[in-house]
Structures are given as C-alpha cells and as structure tokens.
Amino acid sequence: MNRLRAAVALEWQVEWRYRIPAVALGLTAVWTLVLLAVPGPLARGAGPVILTIDTATFGSFFIAALVLFERGEGALAALTVSPLRFGEYLGAKVGVLTGLSVVSAVPVALAAGVNLVAALLGVVLLAVLFLTVSFALVVRRPSLTAFLTVAPLPLAPLIAAPLAHLTGVADHLLLFLVPTTAAAAVIQGRFDPLALGYLLATTAVAIWFARGRFTHEPVGAESRARPRGTRWRPRGWLAALVGIDRRTSVRSALLLVVLAGPLLLAIALRLGYPPLAAYLQERFSVDLVPYQPILLAALLVLHVPLITGMVGALLVLDDIDDRTLLVLRVSPVTARRYLVYRMATVAAAALLMLVVVVPVSGLAPSFDLPALVLAAAQAPLITLATAAVARNKVEGLAWLKVLGLVPTGIAPAMWWLPDAAQWPLQLFPHFWTVDALWRPSPLGLLVGIILTAIVAALLTRRTLRRFDSL
Known part of the structure; x- marks a missing residue:
C-alpha cells in the first residue's frame, strides 16, 4: 500500500508539472459553458456524447506520452529493479488520469442535466478501459507517432459504437458487442447487468494483455523507425x-x-x-x-x-x-x-x-x-x-x-x-x-x-x- 501511495503521489507530481490537470480544467470549462449556452433539450442529448468521447477518453493519449517519456528518461529501466510492481505502476497512472476524468465529468453532467451518479460510473468504466488499452498499445511502440498509427484500429470501434448508440444513428443489440456501448448506456441512466459484466471482463482481459506486453518487453527494445538505408546522392x-x-x-x-x-x-x-x-x-x-x-x-x-x-x-x-x-x-x-x-x-x-x-x-x-x-x-x-x-x-x-x-x-x-x-x-x-x-x-x-x-x-x-x- 505504501508503494502504491508513493506511486500515485509521484504520478500526480509528474502530471501537475506538465499541466495535465490544467488542461482537463480548461476542457471542462469549455464544455460546461457550451452546454449551458445551448437549449436544454440539445444539452441533454449532447451531454452523454461529450462525456463518452471526450471526458472519459481524456487521458488515453497522455498515458502513451507519459510512458514514452519515462522510457526515454530511463525510468522504465529503473522500474525493472525497483520494488514497485506492475499492478501498482499501472494502477497509479490509470487511477490519476481516471480521477481527472471523474472530476471533469461532474460539471459537464450537471450542465447537461443527466443523472450524476450514473454519469460518473459510466465515465470510470470507460476511462479505465481506454487507458488500459492505450497503455498496452504503447508499451512496444518506439514513438508517439508510431503509437498513433496503431491506436485508431482498436480505439475507433470503442468510440464509434457508443457514439452511434447515443446519437440514435444506429440502435441495435449488436452494438453491445463493443463493450464501451454498455458504459455509454450507463451514462444515459440505463443499466444492463449482462452488458456491464461483459465490459468488466473485457477490461480484465485488457489489463492481462497489458501486463504480458510490459513484462516481456518492459523497456521497449524496439528501435525508432529510421529511413531505410540508401546510397547518398546530391540533391536539393x-x-x-x-x-x-x-x-x-x-x-x-x-x-x-x-x-x-x-x-x-x-x-x-x-x-x-x-x-x-x-x-x-x-x-x-x-x-x-x-x-x-x-x-x-x-x-x-x-x-x-x-x-x-x-x-x-x-x-x-x-x-x-x-x-x-x-x-x-x-x-x-x-x-x-x-x-x-x-x-x-x-x-x-x-x-x-x-x-x-x-x-x-x-x-x-x-x-x-x-x-x-x-x-x-x-x-x-x-x-x-x-x-x-x-x-x-x-x-x-x-x-x-x-x-x-x-x-x-x-x-x-x-x-x-x-x-x-x-x-x-x-x-x-x-x-x-x-x-x-x-x-x-x-x-x-x-x-x-x-x-x-x-x-x-x-x-x-x-x-x-x-x-x-x-
């Protein structure tokens, strides 16, 4: 517990140094003002969409950037010989970034007029899954641009399905095969125990997958992408x-x-x-x-x-x-x-x-x-x-x-x-x-x-x- 507490404190200091909480505050202020400015019915429809595709996913790219930065600074190499365990390391990152999403969700949910408890629960479920998937994807990526080339493949369906469900563009049970749709339904105030169980199981699999990728290659042995060798010739x-x-x-x-x-x-x-x-x-x-x-x-x-x-x-x-x-x-x-x-x-x-x-x-x-x-x-x-x-x-x-x-x-x-x-x-x-x-x-x-x-x-x-x- 002391290790986890220390890891959370250090993670908060790092994110505070890079003004990540300030960015979350700014985004929250903008979305809150927008929802307060638009007509009430439109705000109630847009609120769950904002909470799903922006508030809950806020930390997805930040966790990738933080992991890559720590790798470059040698922190991940030091982690392999430290007493800090993988679960504590990942938990500190996911916990702090999820906390920022939860705090941001409060004024957005209130401005949208949706159920606050349901909105916060849905945001937590979404944030943990998105952060874990992003962590698993970035562990073996050599750079942020390399991460961005592969991230849309799993993340886009996780966003598109609940977005289609929330906006009414598509309303079919098959959308719940994408686990994030269940969390989006929770934000709307609708609870389906079977769908929520599927979401939690998917999150557990994502954590297991992230652990496997991190354990087998913790420091990221993949070299940076370089231009393929060619014979030099004069040119402009x-x-x-x-x-x-x-x-x-x-x-x-x-x-x-x-x-x-x-x-x-x-x-x-x-x-x-x-x-x-x-x-x-x-x-x-x-x-x-x-x-x-x-x-x-x-x-x-x-x-x-x-x-x-x-x-x-x-x-x-x-x-x-x-x-x-x-x-x-x-x-x-x-x-x-x-x-x-x-x-x-x-x-x-x-x-x-x-x-x-x-x-x-x-x-x-x-x-x-x-x-x-x-x-x-x-x-x-x-x-x-x-x-x-x-x-x-x-x-x-x-x-x-x-x-x-x-x-x-x-x-x-x-x-x-x-x-x-x-x-x-x-x-x-x-x-x-x-x-x-x-x-x-x-x-x-x-x-x-x-x-x-x-x-x-x-x-x-x-x-x-x-x-x-x-």
Missing part, C-alpha cells in the same frame, strides 16, 4: 526532406491514418446526419437543421486543419527527440527551411482534405474555396504554437489539447453570443475563417489573411529562437 534540400518523410514508414502510415480520418467523418455525416436529425427531433424535440452551419464549421472546416496541424507538431517534436533537427540545422537544409517545409506540407494537406471532405459531407450548401483556403492556413499555426513552447511530447499533447479549445468552441460561441460580445473572438484567426464561411465578404477575408500572416510570423520567430537554443 526540399527533395531531401520529402525523401526523409517518404522513407520513414511510421510517418507514411500516420499520414494515411490522418487522411482517412476526416474522410470517414465526412462519409459518416453524409450517411448519419439525416437519421441523427430525425432521432433528435423525435426524442428531444430538437430541430438540427438550423445548427447545420455549426456542424460544418466545427466538425470539418476548423477540425481538419486542427488535426493536420497536430500531426505536424508531433512530427516536429519527433525530430527534436531524435536529434534530427540538430543535424538539419548545420546542413544545407537549415532550421528555417525545415520549418517552412513543415508549414507548407500541413497547410497543403489541410487544403487537400477540406476540398474533398466538405462536399462529401453534404453539409455545405455551396463550395466556398476562399474560406477553405483561409481555414487551411490555420493548420501551420497549430504546428508553430506547439513547437514554440513544448519541450517534449507530454507538454506537446497538453498544449495541443489547449489549442484545440479554440476551433472547438469558437463556432458555437459565434452562433449563440450576441454580436456585441464577439469582439474578443475577433482576435483569433479562426473567427475570420468562420465569418468567411457564414458571411462571405472580401473585407472579412482580407482581415483573416492579414491576422493569420501576423500570427504565423510571430510564432515562426519564436519557434526559430527555440530551435537555436537546442
């Missing part, structure tokens, strides 16, 4: 950077995952939006049609650049950890060219995906290319802002969570706040992206371009100074 700096990314299989796989995610979301919106609108109208008397512009802005136009910017940030942090950036600084590539390349690739990827997914979703009444170009220009800002301040991947994930609050919340805020109260939002480039989407005007588009350029220039200067200090 741009071709060299493209070649590095192309030959690094982990990055190629991550790119495929990133490209597939928004496209699958757009297809899901195309197929699932009509039954979802009918379900909300029938059960909660909520007409979803007036809120279609919010869904378009928040789920696609602002979300796609956020995702590509996050990937760019993780690649930069990978290059810092691998010492690749130190080599590039003294090569003909230079840090400035490297940064320009990263900014250009994430912006181009964001624009390419937006041009495809917005028409596929069926939410856009017309194709507004200038607004999509301005939206794509926000992706490098996410990469730059993270690279400018994050010292490692744990801090990077925490900062990315914070940065995600702006594109997540700005569209609902612009929709429900009166015009007189929106002036603080105009300081963010994302405001002008949504403005160009909802109220197209040359002046608004010009302001958005100028503001984006100013923010990018300031962040670039800060990031280059940080690169010079490495």
Whole structure:
C-alpha cells in the first residue's frame, strides 16, 4: 500500500508539472459553458456524447506520452529493479488520469442535466478501459507517432459504437458487442447487468494483455523507425526532406491514418446526419437543421486543419527527440527551411482534405474555396504554437489539447453570443475563417489573411529562437 501511495503521489507530481490537470480544467470549462449556452433539450442529448468521447477518453493519449517519456528518461529501466510492481505502476497512472476524468465529468453532467451518479460510473468504466488499452498499445511502440498509427484500429470501434448508440444513428443489440456501448448506456441512466459484466471482463482481459506486453518487453527494445538505408546522392534540400518523410514508414502510415480520418467523418455525416436529425427531433424535440452551419464549421472546416496541424507538431517534436533537427540545422537544409517545409506540407494537406471532405459531407450548401483556403492556413499555426513552447511530447499533447479549445468552441460561441460580445473572438484567426464561411465578404477575408500572416510570423520567430537554443 505504501508503494502504491508513493506511486500515485509521484504520478500526480509528474502530471501537475506538465499541466495535465490544467488542461482537463480548461476542457471542462469549455464544455460546461457550451452546454449551458445551448437549449436544454440539445444539452441533454449532447451531454452523454461529450462525456463518452471526450471526458472519459481524456487521458488515453497522455498515458502513451507519459510512458514514452519515462522510457526515454530511463525510468522504465529503473522500474525493472525497483520494488514497485506492475499492478501498482499501472494502477497509479490509470487511477490519476481516471480521477481527472471523474472530476471533469461532474460539471459537464450537471450542465447537461443527466443523472450524476450514473454519469460518473459510466465515465470510470470507460476511462479505465481506454487507458488500459492505450497503455498496452504503447508499451512496444518506439514513438508517439508510431503509437498513433496503431491506436485508431482498436480505439475507433470503442468510440464509434457508443457514439452511434447515443446519437440514435444506429440502435441495435449488436452494438453491445463493443463493450464501451454498455458504459455509454450507463451514462444515459440505463443499466444492463449482462452488458456491464461483459465490459468488466473485457477490461480484465485488457489489463492481462497489458501486463504480458510490459513484462516481456518492459523497456521497449524496439528501435525508432529510421529511413531505410540508401546510397547518398546530391540533391536539393526540399527533395531531401520529402525523401526523409517518404522513407520513414511510421510517418507514411500516420499520414494515411490522418487522411482517412476526416474522410470517414465526412462519409459518416453524409450517411448519419439525416437519421441523427430525425432521432433528435423525435426524442428531444430538437430541430438540427438550423445548427447545420455549426456542424460544418466545427466538425470539418476548423477540425481538419486542427488535426493536420497536430500531426505536424508531433512530427516536429519527433525530430527534436531524435536529434534530427540538430543535424538539419548545420546542413544545407537549415532550421528555417525545415520549418517552412513543415508549414507548407500541413497547410497543403489541410487544403487537400477540406476540398474533398466538405462536399462529401453534404453539409455545405455551396463550395466556398476562399474560406477553405483561409481555414487551411490555420493548420501551420497549430504546428508553430506547439513547437514554440513544448519541450517534449507530454507538454506537446497538453498544449495541443489547449489549442484545440479554440476551433472547438469558437463556432458555437459565434452562433449563440450576441454580436456585441464577439469582439474578443475577433482576435483569433479562426473567427475570420468562420465569418468567411457564414458571411462571405472580401473585407472579412482580407482581415483573416492579414491576422493569420501576423500570427504565423510571430510564432515562426519564436519557434526559430527555440530551435537555436537546442
């Protein structure tokens, strides 16, 4: 018990140092304010969805980043000769991160008007399973990007099934074959002993699986993915950077995952939006049609650049950890060219995906290319802002969570706040992206371009100074 208490205390100190509790507090505040601002019936429908896909899964990527950081610092190697047992080590991590999810769930559940006890029980069940699965997946992964290439395979069904159940897009007993659906039903206030037993058994299997992977390879003997050896030949700096990314299989796989995610979301919106609108109208008397512009802005136009910017940030942090950036600084590539390349690739990827997914979703009444170009220009800002301040991947994930609050919340805020109260939002480039989407005007588009350029220039200067200090 003393070992477990000490492990929990140390885990809390580490997470506090990297401001993970502060990030949880910020996300909780945003979701609570959003639920308080929307109509009551809509809040009651959205509350269980938020608790399931955001609050309960909050720590899934953080536990992966923490394990990788401890491996890099040699803490996992020291663990093999310490008296701390595996169950205590995993329990400390899962316990602290689950506690953050539970604390975050309280105001969200109250704002949504759902049963508090049922919501907290469901969040605990979901959080423990998601954290354990993420731990098992990351143990033998060499990097965070490698983890992100495999994580969607088991995690996506664990999220998609309860999401389909909660939104009414699909309502079939087969959904309960995915164990997380039972926990989502608990959040709604519905208890099925058989389904809950299945969920607990699945969690026990996940813990056993995590223990086996950790015990057989505790330190992570897998080497980092490296470009396959090729004979060196003279070429330009741009071709060299493209070649590095192309030959690094982990990055190629991550790119495929990133490209597939928004496209699958757009297809899901195309197929699932009509039954979802009918379900909300029938059960909660909520007409979803007036809120279609919010869904378009928040789920696609602002979300796609956020995702590509996050990937760019993780690649930069990978290059810092691998010492690749130190080599590039003294090569003909230079840090400035490297940064320009990263900014250009994430912006181009964001624009390419937006041009495809917005028409596929069926939410856009017309194709507004200038607004999509301005939206794509926000992706490098996410990469730059993270690279400018994050010292490692744990801090990077925490900062990315914070940065995600702006594109997540700005569209609902612009929709429900009166015009007189929106002036603080105009300081963010994302405001002008949504403005160009909802109220197209040359002046608004010009302001958005100028503001984006100013923010990018300031962040670039800060990031280059940080690169010079490495």
